[in-house]
Amino acid sequence: MTYMTIEQFRQIHEDWKQSGLSVQQYCENTGITESRFYYWKSKLKAASLPSACGSFIPVKMSGKSxxxxxxxxxxxxxxxxxxxxxxxxxxxxxxxxxxxxxxxxxxx
Incomplete structure (x- = not known):
């Protein structure tokens, strides 16, 4: 696959999660390079974050805050x-x- 959309990778990502395989094993089985998998995984993560307004960034609450x-x-x-x-x-x-x-x- 020479060109991939975020939606195509979203499906690949779901398939990988359900496979129970490591990223390396999944990539070997599907012919996707690990670097490409991780590139698209970072794109998927960025797409799921709310867009920042002005110079403010999203804040995640964790711990006992x-x-x-x-x-x-x-x-x-x-x-x-x-x-x-x-x-x-x-x-x-x-x-x-x-x-x-x-x-x-x-x-x-």
Missing amino acids: SVYSSRNSSGKALCEIEYPNGVVVRVTSDMTLDQLRQMVTLLR
């Missing part, structure tokens, strides 16, 4: 992210995009 959403005493919406190390990030509805950008930049 918690996200809370409520209204603070002034009635403004509040989003709070608490990390396992004790760091708490609070975002209020009156926060400007510049303030949020600075906070995200500082916490990288």
Whole structure:
């Protein structure tokens, strides 16, 4: 196969997962090179991620991080992210995009 679409690889990927074979074994059986398999696997992963808006990127929550959403005493919406190390990030509805950008930049 000289040209492959993401949909074609999606089917190949499903076949591989159901086969129970290692990538190397599957590629040997189907004639696909391992490098091509991994290239398309990375494309498939990238296609499944939500697209980033502006300069923000998707955030994955893992471990014991918690996200809370409520209204603070002034009635403004509040989003709070608490990390396992004790760091708490609070975002209020009156926060400007510049303030949020600075906070995200500082916490990288």
